[in-house]
Amino acid sequence: MTGPEPESVPAAADDDAVLLRVLGALRTESRHPAIPAPRRASCDERLPRRIPGANPGSHSPWPTQEPLRVVRDASSIAQTATGYMRGWRRGHKAALERRLSPATTAAAVARQPSSSRAALRRIAFRPGAAASRLVGLVVQVLPQGERRRYHEEFRAELSRLQGLHQLAYAIRLLLSALALRHALRQQRPGATGEE
């Protein structure tokens, strides 16, 4: 009952031999003048087999240098990275503050074309800054010897107020600035608030 043995599957070596024969025939045909011969056939010589972890060549870039050992020490990483991370945190915080601060937004508003509406918007957005400027203006109206005292006094009272109350306070100061100047000029000579 034994029939003929089925034809065995050709091995990989046989495949290579067939392939080499085909390529040889093609190379022979390529000697025809119309077909230029290839300069180099990749199958003339077998390339060395690449083995992971083993360099097949004898030309190692650093033949005498041993590979560095990777050390992951948390303390040494912290020593070298602490300054970098601190700087990064500072920069990140500054960027966030700059992005979120009203001053930046006010500066963006200030870059807009000047108009009375934009000025009113700036004042409404930062009444404290506008009030401080008005207080500075009021102080300039006062006699020279009293400016320092009243500037500090006004700023102290301004710091107790919030928002538009600061602006209202500064406007009332401005309205009464000439009366205050007149009252201060009537003071006895040499009596100033400086200490």
Place this chain on the structure above:
Amino acid sequence: MTLPTQAVLRTLIEHPTREFYGLEICAAASLPSGTIHPILARLESLGWLESRWEELDPRETGRPRRRYYSLTTDGAMQARRALAQVDARAAKLNALRPRFSGGRS
């Protein structure tokens, strides 16, 4: 004497030993903030008020020092006398008002 000046003096006389800074006087006298500094300066020049700086370091507290005002002894007497005159004058005017308006005195 203006009404705001009277209000300031009455506030200070009610608490003769207490020291006020500007906003406190405004709140106690029901006056708008920022309007009393000419009055305080005038009363200080008359010697009725004295003022001093708040004792703190602005760099530590993060805010400027306040200026505290209080009546002087002489100022308190003068203020009481002036307010009494004002009240007497107002009482006389109130007494005269019914006659002007045709009522009985």
